[in-house]
Each structure stands twice: as C-alpha cells, then as structure tokens.
C-alpha cells in the first residue's frame with residue numbers, strides 16, 4: 001500500500017510529497033471536510049508557500065487534491081481560513097450556489113528583502129465548484145498592511161448577532177479584529193492582547209470561537225492564539241483566552257496563561273468552519289518550528305494532529321478548554337483487547353496481550369488515584385513504549401510534584417536537533433478517584449489526553465526501530481489499573 005515509508009504517519013494526515021506546515025482553510029460543505037495546508041511542493045523544506053488541499057468525507061480518510069492556491073505577484077500564500085458564504089454576501093456565487101470564500105495572507109518576499117514593514121496583507125479567493133478550483137479576487141488585497149511587520153493568518157466567521165463577518169488577524173503580539181458585511185470591505189473593530197497572556201514570541205494563527213460550557217447553558221468565547229517561540233515545552237505552542245465577545249471587542253479577565261497542549265508538537269491549530277452539529281473541531285500541525293526543517297523525513301515533511309473536538313468546562317471559577325480525539329476515530333478501529341484490573345508494581349508488559357501490530361494503536365487506561373497520598377502509591381507511574389535499541393518514550397504521572405509528563409529524551413535514534421530531547425510536563429492535581437488516559441499512538445507520535453481532556457500532550461518521536469514493546473510502569477510503589485483497552489487503528493491510506 002501507499003505511504004509506508006519509515007516514520008510515515010498511518011492515521012494522521014500528511015502530504016503525499018514534500019513540505020507541509022499549518023493546516024489552513026478548514027471548512028465543511030456538502031458532506032466534505034476540506035483541509036488546506038501550508039505547502040511547498042518542490043521540496044521537503046519550507047519555501048514559497050502554496051495551499052495544498054485534501055478532502056475527507058469522514059474526517060479520518062483523506063484524499064489528496066491538486067494545489068488550491070499558488071503564489072503570485074503579490075506574494076506567497078500564507079495561512080488563513082475559509083467559509084461558506086451562505087447568503088452570497090460577496091457576490092462570488094449565487095444564493096442557490098453559495099461560494100466558498102478563502103482568506104489568506106499574502107507574504108511579499110520583495111518587500112521583505114527591501115527591509116520594509118508592509119510585507120503582509122490579506123487576500124481573498126473563492127470557489128463555486130465545491131472547492132475544486134479557486135479564483136483569486138481581482139482586487140486583492142482586501143486588507144492592506146497597517147504598518148505592522150507580522151500581520152497575518154486571517155480567521156473568519158459569521159457573527160449572527162452583529163450581522164457581519166469577523167476576521168481575527170495576528171498582529172505582532174496582539175490580535176486585531178476586523179468586521180465586514182461582504183467578505184471584501186473590512187473595517188477595524190478592536191485589538192486584544194496587550195499585557196495579557198504570553199508574549200515571548202510572535203502571535204500567529206488566531207481563532208475566536210464560541211463554546212458551550214459543559215453541563216450549563218452558558219456560552220463563552222475562546223480565543224486561540226498560537227505563539228512562536230514561547231511555548232511551555234519550548235518553541236511553538238497554542239495559548240488560549242476565555243472571555244466574551246460583543247461583535248466588536250473580545251475581553252478576558254484571565255490572569256494566567258493557559259495552554260491548549262503541553263507537548264511540543266501541536267502548532268497553528270484552528271477549527272473547522274461550519275462543522276456539522278455545531279461541533280468545534282481543531283486540527284494542528286504536529287511539529288515545532290524549533291526543529292521542523294531538520295526532521296528525518298525525505299519524501300515528505302510534516303503531518304497534522306488527529307482532529308480534536310474542543311469543549312469548555314468550568315472548574316470552580318476557572319474555565320478550561322478541553323480536547324478529545326473526534327469520535328470518528330472509531331471508523332478506524334480494528335481488533336481490540338480489554339485489560340484485566342491489576343496492581344502494577346515496577347512493570348507490567350502489555351504488548352504480549354495482543355497480536356496485532358504495535359502501532360498505530362489506541363490505549364485507554366483507567367487508574368485508581370484515590371489513595372495517591374498514601375504510602376505505597378507510586379511516585380511515578382504510566383506507560384512506556386520501547387524498542388530493543390534502548391530507545392523509549394515515557395508517558396507518566398509524577399505524584400510528588402503532581403504533573404503529567406511525556407519524556408522523550410531517549411525517543412530518537414539519530415539526533416537531528418538539540419531541541420528535540422526533552423520532558424514536557426503539565427502541572428495537574430488529580431482530584432477524582434479515577435483518572436482515564438487515552439493515548440493515540442502512531443508510527444512516530446503520541447497524543448495523550450487525560451483529566452477529561454483538560455490535559456493534552458502531543459509529541460512526535462523518531463526511534464531507529466519502531467517501539468514494539470509497551471508496558472505499564474511504576475516507580476517507588478504501585479498503582480492500580482482499574483480497566484483498560486487496547487485497540488488497533490487501521491491505516492487511513494490502505
């Protein structure tokens with residue numbers, strides 16, 4: 001079957017060939033999920049950006065499509081978004097056949113070379129054939145550069161209450177919001193971010209979206225802000241703000257910085273426009289600018305995270321974003337084994353309990369945390385994936401400092417970047433008797449979801465031989481596994 005190269009993800013989207021970074025323009029229309037992405041079709045390194053394209057009917061199997069947008073005299077095609085213009089406000093389609101409208105950043109290399117400021121502006125393209133072909137608007141750009149060096153990644157949605165399109169634009173180290181009635185004429189609304197959140201890098205790829213608070217009637221607005229560098233694991237990461245939006249201004253009284261994912265490999269994630277059922281589905285680039293160009297892939301470079309459904313919970317007075325793998329994953333399930341309850345002391349082999357391949361798999365585990373302050377409760381416990389070359393990755397809970405972590409200091413065969421080997425942790429006090437873990441393990445990545453989706457760690461790995469041994473481990477004591485299940489995940493490419 002296709003796409004069997006070493007390290008080629010088997011259930012995550014990746015381009016057939018060459019470079020990908022950010023996912024772009026995700027929109028659902030007429031039974032199809034569109035995924036565009038930052039793409040350089042000439043080599044497996046970053047270069048003049050195009051929008052690559054793929055389509056899925058079920059969110060898990062992807063069909064590669066021809067390149068949607070090519071660079072032109074205004075510049076490279078940087079990140080952005082797409083919408084269905086249902087009311088044909090743009091006039092690009094008709095009421096019966098509404099156009100898909102894409103918003104992207106023009107990044108002009110000539111202006112950049114001339115060391116001027118106005119490098120980036122926002123452009124528009126549209127499709128009236130279900131996203132198969134794209135026509136650039138002939139009066140681009142629709143939003144000129146206001147004198148900000150980094151001015152990019154427009155994310156647009158229709159705001160019903162104020163009857164207009166809202167565009168969020170990453171603007172240096174803030175997000176600016178613009179409004180438009182027709183997708184083409186944009187006026188400035190407000191700016192968010194001065195003195196709030198993390199400012200250790202450039203703000204990129206924003207997304208402003210409403211989310212219902214779990215078990216309540218309350219809806220809050222969440223602003224995702226990607227930042228590079230400055231992430232909790234180093235390099236690129238996604239922070240978020242929970243607050244209110246009135247059609248003009250987003251406000252958040254949040255004091256501390258919250259991160260969507262504490263791993264090192266989930267960047268530039270934004271959500272689908274018009275996903276059915278009002279779901280907010282996010283996909284990110286499973287990579288980090290600290291080493292993206294150095295990774296050991298030749299034929300292609302880069303992959304997307306598995307799509308995640310976002311939610312919001314209120315813990316006491318704090319709103320927390322949650323992420324869970326989309327339920328469509330079950331379309332890929334193959335064989336499975338359930339694990340008996342057991343007390344784990346030192347280690348317990350799991351990989352002898354099933355016959356199917358070692359990756360890709362999903363591992364679900366429920367641990368008893370009730371007596372975690374008692375003597376005898378492990379100071380660390382979790383899952384270790386390893387090979388017989390002495391390489392391994394550990395996904396654990398550290399009960400002394402109370403944090404979840406992924407340790408990939410030994411998860412690489414050939415060292416390709418000194419920024420790769422590290423431990424990524426999330427301070428979290430488990431305050432429920434039991435805690436459920438979900439691990440999505442592909443050939444070269446792990447996505448770890450726990451604490452009801454409040455804790456997420458996404459990390460890639462590059463062992464010289466596949467991790468074919470899977471075990472539970474404890475240090476200094478034991479832990480009780482209440483139940484567990486290991487499920488084979490079938491390749492999306494077969």
Ligand code: FRU
Pocket residue numbers: 021022038049078079080105152153204205268
């Ligand atoms: C984020 C980013 C965006 C930009 C794109 C360029 O990873 O830097 O801000 O539009 O990548 O490829």
